[in-house]
Amino acid sequence: MNLPRSCRRRQALGAAIALALLATQSAPAHAAGTYPDKPVRLVVAFAAGGLTDILARTLAQALSQRLGQPVVVENKTGAGGIIGTSLVAKAPADGYTLLLSTPAPLTAYLALYKRLPYDPRTDLRPVSDIAMARTVLAVNPSVPARTVAELIAYGKQNPGKLRMGSWGQGTLAHTIQAYMAKTYGIDIMHVPYKGESLMTTDLLAGQVNVTVGSVTMLQPYFASGKLHPLAVTGTNRAKRLPDVPTFAEAGYADPSYRVVSPMTLLVPARTPQAIVDRLGKEVSKLVNSEPLGAQIEAMGAEPVGNLPDQAEAGYKALLPVMLKLTADTGVTLD
Structure with missing residues (x-):
């Protein structure tokens, strides 16, 4: 049967639209198949x-x-x-x-x-x-503490002398700093940096004197005595620091210290x-x-x-x- 020209046009237009929709729907699959180009x-x-x-x-x-x-x-x-x-x-x-x-x-x-x-x-x-990422509580040698308990005692006896560096607001170091200050009544200043390497430089220089930093960045300075590790976060010891206790082993089993x-x-x-x-x-x-x-x-x-x-x-x-x-x-x- 011969359809009117207007009907044939509508059919052609409908077919073209259907093909366009099919191409659009199949585009992500095609892109994924060739990814990445x-x-x-x-x-x-x-x-x-x-x-x-x-x-x-x-x-x-x-x-x-x-x-x-x-x-x-x-x-x-x-x-x-x-x-x-x-x-x-x-x-x-x-x-x-x-x-x-x-x-x-x-x-x-x-x-x-x-x-x-x-x-x-x-x-x-x-x-x-x-x-x-395994993290470790560490201090500059200017802080006379070699355990978590000694750090807390020093902080209580010397208000304002602890300056905890971190690689940014809201990081684990910042959370622990705020938790320790609130829980133990210690005046600890939080000093945020744009990155951990910048913070580590100032920690070595004594501009900040305590941190919770990555084992990656801080471990090289432990053997030489440029920094002292006190405890690692998590539920087990870090493989790269087998002689450093966890917070729980040091007597502090709070949830804040178990986070990795x-x-x-x-x-x-x-x-x-x-x-x-x-x-x-x-x-x-x-x-x-x-x-x-x-x-x-x-x-x-x-x-x-x-x-x-x-x-x-x-x-x-x-x-x-x-x-x-x-x-x-x-x-x-x-």
Whole structure:
């Protein structure tokens, strides 16, 4: 049957629209199938030289080989990690902008700030926990304390003389500083830095005299006596510091001292599942094999390399713990 010309036009237009919709719907799958076909950038929200930066550059080099495209590390510092984290949260969800983050911008900041330019629960998605960063309470030799108890006693007897450096607001060092000040009635000044390497420089010089910093950054100065370790966070001793007790072994089993910090790789929340799975699979293989796993251990961290669903479950479990610890300190920043 011959249709009127107007009907044939409507049919042709309908077919064209259907084809366009089909192409649009299949685009993410096609993009995921060819991913990546250009360089990938890995954002670090802290200054160069700290554990997050060192780990990111080590991961980027190995991941470049697995993906067949350069993975370029970019340090986007400022506001304790908020600037870099916000950049990734608002980036196109195409797998070409990644974030390696410590827990603070993803957890504690929800309690510290009334408003953030992003919501880590809905704007970002975990791909893999690369490693657990082990941290250690350490002092400059000018502080006459070699145990946690001696540090607390010194702080009580010398109000205002303890200056605790951290690599930013809301970090574990800041949380512990506020917790110790409130719990033991110690006047401890918190001094935030844009990165851990800057903080370590001032710790060695005595500008700040106590910190909770990564084993990676501080361990080289223990043997020489330039710094003294007092206790490590977590439920077990750090492999790189087998002679240093945990806080619990030192007599302080408070929840604040049991927290360890996952270093998590994330992408914008709407990144296609196929890309998330690809990244998670590649990262997991790398972290759980040589040489990357050994390199992470040499940094003083503990390799994890879990898959996206495991990393997401870990985040959901950590979030209420960090929110409570942060809220218990009573600290707010705006």
